[in-house]
């Protein structure tokens with residue numbers, strides 16, 4: 001085929017796409033009463049829309065590039081679904097933050113309907129049941145009451161420090177165990193000893209099965225919901241068997257710890273914890289079912305988020321030793337070296353507070369948050385946003401905005417220093433916005449503080465060495481998933497002194 005023919009065909013195809021896209025946009029204009037245009041966005045192909053544009057991983061990087069072309073609000077059609085990406089904190093605040101019509105969640109066929117997570121706090125539709133959930137969670141997790149968990153956090157963190165001391169190379173497993181211990185204790189009063197604990201194994205398995213089906217493209221039934229009616233025996237319907245397995249594990253994960261709490265209550269020996277209190281205080285019909293879903297949701301939501309953030313902490317410390325030194329000298333000055341840090345030291349450690357903000361910004365855990373569903377047609381900045389749209393904030397894009405955070409790849413707590421500092425606080429967007437804001441953010445904040453300050457007080461973190469004693473540069477790319485983790489990396493974690501190691505050993509002996 002002659003080169004000119006190929007060019008002509010290509011130009012013809014582009015012209016056809018553009019014509020179809022314009023037609024689609026015109027149709028949208030007709031269907032909205034104010035006659036406003038949809039926000040700008042990439043050209044949609046007939047039937048499949050923009051799906052070919054969308055990467056399976058790290059979509060936020062593309063959205064950020066697109067924001068330079070299309071602006072703060074991007075519209076896409078993905079098959080028959082509307083999708084809107086908000087690239088600025090203003091748009092995210094104005095819409096997700098302030099308007100209740102953005103508080104719903106999308107229906108998720110695989111994870112939600114088939115695997116049974118649709119009644120979790122995170123995925124449930126906005127409505128009475130969600131409100132009931134949040135009313136039960138609030139008295140146990142609001143900013144004024146999370147101090148009640150401090151002594152449990154202190155105990156679990158001491159065990160974690162000891163794990164780091166004994167097996168520094170397994171630091172990610174130690175973070176995971178620490179996070180499981182904490183959430184199982186706080187939610188159910190279950191004292192987890194090790195990673196083989198039956199409740200932990202069950203929970204890890206359920207979350208693993210859930211995480212496998214969530215990435216875009218992982219389950220075709222998400223794109224073609226009619227597939228859910230196909231029986232499991234039909235060739236190619238392997239997703240039904242996977243869904244059944246996932247549903248069973250999720251059910252066991254939710255049932256087993258609550259059954260334990262109920263037994264303890266019946267015996268009169270229940271430990272004070274979220275579930276005990278919630279069961280005693282909520283006696284309406286169906287309360288137990290609600291509490292079961294809340295327990296499983298909080299455990300699932302707490303795990304990977306905490307693990308990802310604290311793993312990134314080790315990465316940041318290995319890469320930016322000057323930050324580590326400054327943080328350690330602040331701790332030495334305030335706490336000294338004769339005891340472990342406590343919650344009481346917190347207000348005297350402003351650099352540590354800035355370090356935590358920078359950690360949340362530098363490696364955002366949920367780079368596009370969790371999608372919100374719009375329940376009514378809406379209008380914003382001269383654009384029409386159709387009812388039913390999946391609306392996401394490009395949280396990663398906001399965190400990397402050079403006009404707000406100069407040299408954004410650099411880990412620099414200094415950018416938040418000073419009493420009059422008005423740099424956009426990552427706490428105001430990395431935990432979500434509006435009604436669906438993270439239900440565990442105050443608890444998470446306290447957990448991050450105690451972990452970070454305790455590790456910095458007792459350990460030095462540096463890059464791993466190869467067999468020639470040369471430093472190994474950690475790979476800076478991340479996994480690119482919905483809950484984003486750094487790719488596995490090695491680092492050296494060594495006690496700052498014999499005295500620091502002894503502090504840990506003494507504290508463990510004291511607690512056991």
Ligand code: HEM
Nearest residue numbers: 121122301302305366370431432433436437438439440444
């Ligand atoms: C560093 C740790 C954490 C981060 C960065 C984080 C971030 C988030 C984000 C971005 C959302 C979505 C908000 C939205 O849709 O606008 C969310 C939701 C949620 N988080 Fe967290 N989270 C963390 C830890 C936790 C912990 C420890 C718990 C429980 C103890 C928790 C429980 C939840 C729940 C239940 C939801 C769903 C809220 C709803 O849909 O109503 N999170 N979190």
